[in-house]
Amino acid sequence: MAGLVTRRRTLALLGASMLARPLWAAEEERPVRFGLTAVVVRENLQFFERWRHYLEQRIGRPVRFVQRRSYREIMGLLQTGEIDFAWICGYPYVQKREPEFLELMAVPVFMGEPLYSSYIIVHRDNHATSLPDLKGKVFAYSDPDSNSGYLVPRYLLTGTGALPDSFYRLTFFTYNHAETVEAVANRVADGGAVDSYVWEFMAKTRPAVTERTKIIIRSQKFGFPPLVMRSGADQELKRRMQAAILGMREDIDGRALLGELSLDSFSQANPALFDSIRAVAQRMIEGGKP
Amino acid sequence: MTFSHPRTWSLSVKLPLTITAVVVGVAITVGMAIVVQERDRIRENLEEKALVIARGVAGVAYEAVLRNDYWGLYKSLQSMTAPTDPDGNAPSILGGLVLDTEGRVLAHLNPEANPVGMPLLGANPEQRKWLREVLEVNAPHIHIAKTEKGGYVESIVPVQSEGSVVGVVVLQLSTEEINTRTLAAAAIIFGIAIALAVVGSLLGAYISRRMIRPLNALASGMDTVGRGDFTRLIPVKPRDKDEIGQLVESFNRMTGELAGKKQLEQQLAMSEKLAALGRIAAGVAHEVNNPLGGMLNCLDILRKKPGDEALVQRYLPMLERGLNRIQAIVQGLLAELRTDQADAWGDGGCVEDVKDLIVAEIGDRQIQLLWSNQINESTCVNCGHLQQVVHNLLRNAVQAVGEKGTVAFRTQIYGDKLLIEVEDNGVGIPEDVLAHLFDPFFTTRSSGTGLGLWITYRLVTRMNGEIEVESEPGKGSLFRIKVPSRAVAQSLLSGAA
Numbered sequence: 091m092a093g094l095v096t097r098r099r100t101l102a103l104l105g106a107s108m109l110a111r112p113l114w115a116a117e118e119e120r121p122v123r124f125g126l127t128a129v130v131v132r133e134n135l136q137f138f139e140r141w142r143h144y145l146e147q148r149i150g151r152p153v154r155f156v157q158r159r160s161y162r163e164i165m166g167l168l169q170t171g172e173i174d175f176a177w178i179c180g181y182p183y184v185q186k187r188e189p190e191f192l193e194l195m196a197v198p199v200f201m202g203e204p205l206y207s208s209y210i211i212v213h214r215d216n217h218a219t220s221l222p223d224l225k226g227k228v229f230a231y232s233d234p235d236s237n238s239g240y241l242v243p244r245y246l247l248t249g250t251g252a253l254p255d256s257f258y259r260l261t262f263f264t265y266n267h268a269e270t271v272e273a274v275a276n277r278v279a280d281g282g283a284v285d286s287y288v289w290e291f292m293a294k295t296r297p298a299v300t301e302r303t304k305i306i307i308r309s310q311k312f313g314f315p316p317l318v319m320r321s322g323a324d325q326e327l328k329r330r331m332q333a334a335i336l337g338m339r340e341d342i343d344g345r346a347l348l349g350e351l352s353l354d355s356f357s358q359a360n361p362a363l364f365d366s367i368r369a370v371a372q373r374m375i376e377g378g379k380p
Numbered sequence: 381m382t383f384s385h386p387r388t389w390s391l392s393v394k395l396p397l398t399i400t401a402v403v404v405g406v407a408i409t410v411g412m413a414i415v416v417q418e419r420d421r422i423r424e425n426l427e428e429k430a431l432v433i434a435r436g437v438a439g440v441a442y443e444a445v446l447r448n449d450y451w452g453l454y455k456s457l458q459s460m461t462a463p464t465d466p467d468g469n470a471p472s473i474l475g476g477l478v479l480d481t482e483g484r485v486l487a488h489l490n491p492e493a494n495p496v497g498m499p500l501l502g503a504n505p506e507q508r509k510w511l512r513e514v515l516e517v518n519a520p521h522i523h524i525a526k527t528e529k530g531g532y533v534e535s536i537v538p539v540q541s542e543g544s545v546v547g548v549v550v551l552q553l554s555t556e557e558i559n560t561r562t563l564a565a566a567a568i569i570f571g572i573a574i575a576l577a578v579v580g581s582l583l584g585a586y587i588s589r590r591m592i593r594p595l596n597a598l599a600s601g602m603d604t605v606g607r608g609d610f611t612r613l614i615p616v617k618p619r620d621k622d623e624i625g626q627l628v629e630s631f632n633r634m635t636g637e638l639a640g641k642k643q644l645e646q647q648l649a650m651s652e653k654l655a656a657l658g659r660i661a662a663g664v665a666h667e668v669n670n671p672l673g674g675m676l677n678c679l680d681i682l683r684k685k686p687g688d689e690a691l692v693q694r695y696l697p698m699l700e701r702g703l704n705r706i707q708a709i710v711q712g713l714l715a716e717l718r719t720d721q722a723d724a725w726g727d728g729g730c731v732e733d734v735k736d737l738i739v740a741e742i743g744d745r746q747i748q749l750l751w752s753n754q755i756n757e758s759t760c761v762n763c764g765h766l767q768q769v770v771h772n773l774l775r776n777a778v779q780a781v782g783e784k785g786t787v788a789f790r791t792q793i794y795g796d797k798l799l800i801e802v803e804d805n806g807v808g809i810p811e812d813v814l815a816h817l818f819d820p821f822f823t824t825r826s827s828g829t830g831l832g833l834w835i836t837y838r839l840v841t842r843m844n845g846e847i848e849v850e851s852e853p854g855k856g857s858l859f860r861i862k863v864p865s866r867a868v869a870q871s872l873l874s875g876a877a
Binding site (some may be wrong): 160230259 | 448449450451454455487491492495496497
């Protein structure tokens with residue numbers, strides 16, 4: 091009999107403790123959703139799991155990374171408020187939004203500066219040394235909203251006097267910088283445009299692939315793909331997330347994670363960093379003449 | 381190396397060989413059937429695999445085909461054809477490609493040689509025909525093609541979007557897998573066959589040993605029995621309750637009974653011998669007693685009348701006759717006892733010596749003696765025995781003829797035997813007498829002792845010979861003696877020496 095009574099009392103206590111939890115806890119426990127795009131190499135799931143744990147500890151809320159195939163989908167999710175944070179490309183960032191719903195949160199520092207470029211790559215055995223050599227060939231873009239993987243190579247092509255839409259025999263999108271490298275390495279495409287950061291990152295992690303490619307053009311430098319947050323997101327949450335991201339270089343765990351990303355740090359960004367991208371985009375809209 | 385005819389081989393060789401041959405034959409036949417079936421199965425398997433992979437690509441490709449997503453098509457081709465198991469033991473993919481309805485390459489596993497957007501290079505007319513057919517009938521097709529580099533299974537599957545064909549997936553799997561896997565299967569199957577053959581032959585050897593051992597024992601047992609030797613007979617151990625076991629049991633039973641019978645016969649012979657001895661003793665007593673009675677009477681009368689010269693004159697000859705008769709009986713018996721003496725081998729001429737004795741016996745009676753003797757100095761015979769046998773028979777013949785007639789003596793050496801015939805045309809022997817002809821003290825003559833033919837019989841028997849009588853009362857008699865080969869063989873040997 092004693093046992094029964096004890097169990098009943100335990101059950102009662104349990105019920106009371108559940109009721110006693112504050113109502114705001116439900117809001118607190120809702121995961122913070124963070125969008126990822128092709129700007130990072132997304133294959134290493136274990137890394138993102140560790141990064142997720144790191145951010146959860148810093149902001150005190152569960153974090154979920156959300157992956158989509160294209161920038162456009164991630165932008166859509168930001169606009170509708172389904173995600174509050176995202177790591178996007180500079181080109182989508184500079185595109186006009188009415189009303190503006192994004193704020194810069196941080197920009198990665200890569201090889202000492204918050205800048206990167208676009209590489210035009212061909213297969214190692216390809217004799218092409220410049221863009222005109224690729225006339226009538228197959229070219230791989232990463233994403234129609236990518237700066238380094240679409241905007242810049244088309245801009246470079248117009249610089250040679252060619253019309254990007256008819257210059258190649260075929261073009262296709264891989265929606266992933268790493269896969270652009272693979273497409274060129276496997277000779278599915280004769281040439282491709284790739285984020286310099288991704289290529290350098292792959293050169294360290296998957297040299298067998300990058301070794302089958304060679305860089306024929308390195309573009310001018312542009313602002314590194316930034317981390318953005320939704321203007322309409324909870325102010326406190328935005329503050330905590332930005333602090334967590336910017337503070338990664340301050341502690342050992344964060345530095346280890348940055349090391350895995352081959353980044354120096356995440357730093358405070360000035361929107362003017364992306365003016366060069368904005369200028370290129372503007373010129374392309376105006377007819378593609380530099 | 382010489383081969384004897386299989387019919388002369390031992391069962392212990394033939395039986396395991398047969399079992400091994402049967403096992404190997406069955407194993408190889410079944411193995412070949414399985415290998416052929418396995419080859420078909422592997423081929424069907426490969427065709428199915430080619431179709432499944434092509435279908436898999438086609439199933440996910442339609443959207444990419446519509447959107448000209450060359451990279452997506454290439455990736456799905458590559459992932460579908462990538463080895464799935466860690467050994468890399470996947471079917472070797474010779475080629476995989478996606479074409480649009482115009483025959484342009486949308487994706488190719490070998491993009492370097494087959495750039496996207498270009499018409500397919502290197503397609504042979506047959507392949508073009510199949511491609512057109514698949515595009516027209518909108519149904520998958522599979523066939524096996526052969527090139528100088530080896531055969532391949534080619535599956536062509538249409539890529540459909542809402543019922544209409546937007547492209548085709550072509551997949552080529554090397555048929556080398558069929559050969560390698562068939563060889564592997566064959567190796568396993570024939571390994572099993574050889575193992576079965578080894579086990580089968582061992583089993584065959586064991587079974588045949590088990591079967592043949594009692595048979596060998598039976599054979600040697602029968603050999604022993606054939607030689608009439610029952611003393612060294614060891615019963616064959618029956619191992620199983622099968623037919624051979626039954627045979628062994630009946631053989632053991634038979635030899636046991638034979639041995640028992642032999643013993644019984646020996647006992648019977650012994651008791652007959654004793655009975656004969658008794659008869660001889662009784663005969664001797666009787667024969668000696670008969671004259672003794674008369675002689676004792678004579679002596680009694682002579683003692684009562686000692687001076688009577690006439691009585692002496694009358695009884696002395698009677699006493700002499702009686703004593704002579706007793707002497708004859710005793711001499712006959714002694715002659716019989718002499719037959720126990722050692723054999724006296726000599727040349728065949730001794731038989732010829734008997735002729736003079738018989739001629740003297742005939743005297744001036746009108747008896748014709750026909751003499752045809754092949755036994756001469758070059759043959760060696762048991763002289764003492766044979767002389768007495770021949771003499772006895774000839775004397776009997778002369779007595780049977782009486783005052784006038786013919787007596788014939790013939791000898792022959794044929795094969796491994798001596799044949800001696802003594803024939804006369806005398807009184808002959810009645811049937812009731814024939815039955816007792818060789819009994820001791822049996823005689824039809826008042827003056828005979830009844831020992832002559834008995835002794836003859838004993839001597840012939842001692843020489844391992846046979847004696848036969850043919851007789852018809854009033855017409856005559858024929859005595860035939862056969863003395864077996866041993867005597868001749870020995871005689872020939874010593875004759876040559």
